[in-house]
Amino acid sequence: MLNKLRNFSSTKLAGVLIAIIIVPFVFWGMGSVFSGGNTNNIAKINGEAISTKDFQNHINRLGYDKEAIKKQIDNNILEQILFVLVKDKINEMEIDDLKISISDLSLANIIKSNPEFLDDKNNFSRIKYEKYMLENRIAHVEYDATIKKKVLQKKLFNYIGGGIKSPYFLINKIYNNETKRIELDYFDLNNSYDKEVSNNEIEDFIKNNEEKLKVDYINLQYSKIYPENLIEIKEFNAEFFKKIDEIENSILNGLNINDIAKKYGINLISKNNYRIDENEEETLKEIYAKRNEDNIQLVDKNDYFLLFEISKINKILPEKSNIKFLDNVKNSLLRKKSSDFLQEIFKKTQNNNLDDNQFIKIAKSQENILKIKLNGITDTNLFESDSIKKIYSLPKNSFTLIADKNNKIYLAKIKNIYFNTLSKDNEKTKNYLVKSNNIIINDIFYSYNLSLNDKYNVKTFEQTMDRVKNYFK
Numbered sequence: 488m489l490n491k492l493r494n495f496s497s498t499k500l501a502g503v504l505i506a507i508i509i510v511p512f513v514f515w516g517m518g519s520v521f522s523g524g525n526t527n528n529i530a531k532i533n534g535e536a537i538s539t540k541d542f543q544n545h546i547n548r549l550g551y552d553k554e555a556i557k558k559q560i561d562n563n564i565l566e567q568i569l570f571v572l573v574k575d576k577i578n579e580m581e582i583d584d585l586k587i588s589i590s591d592l593s594l595a596n597i598i599k600s601n602p603e604f605l606d607d608k609n610n611f612s613r614i615k616y617e618k619y620m621l622e623n624r625i626a627h628v629e630y631d632a633t634i635k636k637k638v639l640q641k642k643l644f645n646y647i648g649g650g651i652k653s654p655y656f657l658i659n660k661i662y663n664n665e666t667k668r669i670e671l672d673y674f675d676l677n678n679s680y681d682k683e684v685s686n687n688e689i690e691d692f693i694k695n696n697e698e699k700l701k702v703d704y705i706n707l708q709y710s711k712i713y714p715e716n717l718i719e720i721k722e723f724n725a726e727f728f729k730k731i732d733e734i735e736n737s738i739l740n741g742l743n744i745n746d747i748a749k750k751y752g753i754n755l756i757s758k759n760n761y762r763i764d765e766n767e768e769e770t771l772k773e774i775y776a777k778r779n780e781d782n783i784q785l786v787d788k789n790d791y792f793l794l795f796e797i798s799k800i801n802k803i804l805p806e807k808s809n810i811k812f813l814d815n816v817k818n819s820l821l822r823k824k825s826s827d828f829l830q831e832i833f834k835k836t837q838n839n840n841l842d843d844n845q846f847i848k849i850a851k852s853q854e855n856i857l858k859i860k861l862n863g864i865t866d867t868n869l870f871e872s873d874s875i876k877k878i879y880s881l882p883k884n885s886f887t888l889i890a891d892k893n894n895k896i897y898l899a900k901i902k903n904i905y906f907n908t909l910s911k912d913n914e915k916t917k918n919y920l921v922k923s924n925n926i927i928i929n930d931i932f933y934s935y936n937l938s939l940n941d942k943y944n945v946k947t948f949e950q951t952m953d954r955v956k957n958y959f960k
Contacts (some may be wrong), residue, residue: 509671529951530569532576532943537569539951545572556959565956569947577943582639587646589638598634648931653923655911661926662909662919669861669878673889673899674850680828684817692820693807700816701802704760705778706743709770709795710790717751731785731792738783744796753794760801832898833888841886846900858902870897 530537541854546556546568556564598604599611603619607610620627693700712718712725712734730751737747748755763775774795777784783796805812833847835841859869864879874889878901881887885901909916 491706494826496896497773509586523539524936527951529949529955530573530945530947532573532580532945533578535580535943537572537576539955542569542572542955553959558954560959565952565959569952573945577939577945578643580943582643582938585643585646587639587642589635589642594631594635594638598631608819648928650930651927653920654929656926657911658916658919661922662851662915663878663906665864666907667879668863668905668907669901670860670903671878671899672846672856672902673859673897674855674857676832676849676888676896676898677825678831678855679744679849679851679898682824684820688820689816690812692773692816692823696819697804700812701804702762703775703778704801704803705775705797706757706759706799706801707761707773707774707795707797708748708755708757709793710748710755712753712792713768713790716753716888734792734794735785738785744783744794747794760803765902829888829896836886836888836898843900846886849898856880867892 510598527537527539529542531541549568549571551564598616604611604616606615607854619625620630643841666799667729711715712731714723717730718724718727729926732745734751737750742750742757758771760783761771763772763777773786773793774797778800779795784794786793786795792863798934835845847853847856861878863874867875869891870889871892872879877887878899881901883901883904885903887899889897889899891897
C-alpha cells in the first residue's frame with residue numbers, strides 16, 4: 488500500500504501540479520478493465536497511445552484508492568487525472584523534442600545535495616541515503632528516475648521562460664499602477680432613491696404580482712407518538728418499534744392518516760388554513776416547512792415520532808388590511824426601486840453618460856459627497872478589495888459603482904491621480920522586477936500553450952473512460 492507521498496514539482500504550464508508518488512500501490516481485482524496493454528487505449532497524443540495500463544499506473548502514483556475515486560466520480564475526478572497524465576506526457580515529448588537532458592554526474596550531485604541525505608557536517612551520507620530508501624520502500628532506480636523527471640521538467644520551463652529581464656519602464660509602470668494615490672469623491676446611493684411608497688404603487692404592485700404574493704395556508708393533521716399513547720407503557724421497547732414499522736408500512740401502502748389513527752388508536756390534532764407564525768410551536772413550523780414534500784410522513788424526533796399529513800395547500804392572497812402583508816409589499820417595492828435605480832446608474836457609468844452636474848444631482852446635495860484619498864491598490868480600509876482594483880483600473884474623471892465591506896453601494900468619481908516614480912536603486916525595485924518578469928513569463932507560457940495546441944493532437948476515448956468509470960462505481 489501507499490507509504491509516503493511527496494510533491495516534487497509545480498509548473499506554470501496550464502497550472503498543472505505534477506505529483507509524483509514515491510511508492511506505488513496495487514489495485515486488486517481490476518480484471519479486464521486495465522488489461523490488453525496498448526491495445527486498450529484511453530487517449531492518444533499525436534498517434535502515441537496512452538493505454539489503460541498507463542492510466543492505472545498514473546492513478547497508483549497519484550495515491551488514489553478506489554473509494555476516494557468513487558466519491559468524486561461525478562465531479563469528473565477521472566477526467567482530471569487523465570488531463571494531468573496527458574500534460575505529463577506532452578512535457579516528456581517536449582523534453583525529447585527539444586533534446587533537453589541531464590548527465591548522470593549532474594543528477595548524482597543533485598541527489599547528494601538533498602538535505603535529507605546530509606550528515607552533521609553537510610556531507611553526503613550513504614547511510615542516510617540507504618536508510619531513506621529502506622524506510623520508504625523505494626528502489627534506487629525509481630528514486631533516481633523521479634528526481635531526473637523533476638529536473639528535466641524544471642529545465643523545460645526554464646528553457647521556455649528563463650532569462651527574462653523586464654525593462655525599467657515596465658517595472659515602473661507596475662509600480663505606478665499599484666502605488667498611485669487617488670482622490671475620490673463618493674456618496675452612499677442608499678440615500679439617493681425615492682423611499683416613499685404610494686397607495687397607487689401598492690395597488691399596482693399587488694395587481695402585477697398577485698400569484699407571487701399568494702401565501703400557503705395548509706390543512707393538516709398530526710400527532711406526537713410516544714410509547715404511552717401507542718402501547719400504553721413509557722418504555723421504548725421492541726413492541727413499540729414493531730408498531731412504528733407497521734405504521735411506516737401502512738404509509739408506503741397508501742393508507743391516509745385517519746385510517747392509521749383509527750387502526751392504532753392515535754389521537755390527531757387538526758388545523759385548517761394554517762399559516763406559519765413566528766410564535767408557533769416548533770412542531771407546526773417543521774410540518775409547514777415540509778409542505779411541499781410527501782403529504783404524509785413519519786419523522787423520528789428521538790424522544791417521539793411525529794406523524795402528520797397535509798391534505799391540502801391553499802394559495803391565498805392576504806387581505807390588504809393585513810399589516811404584515813402590507814409591510815412585505817412595501818419592502819418588496821423598495822427593493823425593486825433600489826434595484827432599478829442601481830441598474831440605471833450602472834448603465835450610465837458603463838456608457839460614460841454621467842457628468843459632474845448629474846453626480847451632484849444624484850447625491851441630492853454637495854454636502855452628501857464625501858472625499859477620500861487612497862494610498863495604493865492594497866488600501867482596503869473602507870472599500871472592499873474588488874472595488875479598489877476596479878478604481879485602480881480606471882482613468883481620471885471616471886465614474887464607477889463601488890462597495891464597502893458592509894456591502895453598501897456608492898457612486899464614486901476619480902477626482903485626481905498622483906503617480907510615484909520608482910528610482911532604479913530603490914529597494915522595492917527587485918520586488919517589482921519579479922512582478923514584471925512574472926507578467927512577461929505568463930504571457931510567454933500562454934503563447935506556448937497555444938503552440939502546443941497546434942503541435943499535439945490529443946484524442947480521448949469516451950467508451951474506454953466509461954468502462955473505467957463503471958469499475959469504480
